[in-house]
Amino acid sequence: MEFKVSKKDTYTLIEFNIDKPITPDVLQDIKPPEVDTTKGVIISGRGPIWLYGYLIHHYHPALWVATFDPRLGGGVVVMSHTPEVSEGDVIK
Amino acid sequence: MEFKVSKKDTYTLIEFNIDKPITPDVLQDIKPPEVDTTKGVIISGRGPIWLYGYLIHHYHPALWVATFDPRLGGGVVVMSHTPEVSEGDVIK
Numbered sequence: 001m002e003f004k005v006s007k008k009d010t011y012t013l014i015e016f017n018i019d020k021p022i023t024p025d026v027l028q029d030i031k032p033p034e035v036d037t038t039k040g041v042i043i044s045g046r047g048p049i050w051l052y053g054y055l056i057h058h059y060h061p062a063l064w065v066a067t068f069d070p071r072l073g074g075g076v077v078v079m080s081h082t083p084e085v086s087e088g089d090v091i092k
Numbered sequence: 093m094e095f096k097v098s099k100k101d102t103y104t105l106i107e108f109n110i111d112k113p114i115t116p117d118v119l120q121d122i123k124p125p126e127v128d129t130t131k132g133v134i135i136s137g138r139g140p141i142w143l144y145g146y147l148i149h150h151y152h153p154a155l156w157v158a159t160f161d162p163r164l165g166g167g168v169v170v171m172s173h174t175p176e177v178s179e180g181d182v183i184k
Binding site (some may be wrong): 026086 | 115116118119120128140141142144145146148149152158159161166168169170171178179180181182
């Protein structure tokens with residue numbers, strides 16, 4: 001599994017790429033990229049819900065966490081520590 | 093959106109059912125069922141990743157949280173506060 005990190009003004013975009021089928025045991029030694037926790041994080045990629053679940057929990061210290069939804073064309077905020085961004089907001 | 097709660101010995105199974113298409117603004121007034129946080133939680137249902145993301149974060153105080161994967165036939169642990177259960181474990 002590879003991660004691509006793109007630093008934006010208000011968030012870090014974390015894109016994962018899975019080149020072969022993965023099983024849950026990958027979660028035992030996965031090393032997600034470090035981020036600036038004073039900003040948000042948007043997670044993007046085609047993968048199982050449990051991988052997203054792991055990454056969402058991993059980035060819990062960030063200001064907010066969103067998951068990219070291709071149909072909505074943006075990141076949907078699923079948790080936030082700041083009043084400026086709310087759960088359900090779509091970050092384009 | 094409806095939730096069904098099933099209490100098991102070591103975890104609570106939370107099954108959601110979406111009867112019509114949902115948009116992220118539902119996260120603003122969603123009311124997930126309360127659970128016993130001294131046990132684990134398994135989340136199950138067909139829905140968008142951002143809904144899972146919200147619920148995973150919501151149940152963060154639980155002993156552990158897993159997402160049900162129909163292909164694996166069990167809940168994949170994505171976060172755990174107990175050494176007895178690890179990320180990547182599959183709870184059948």
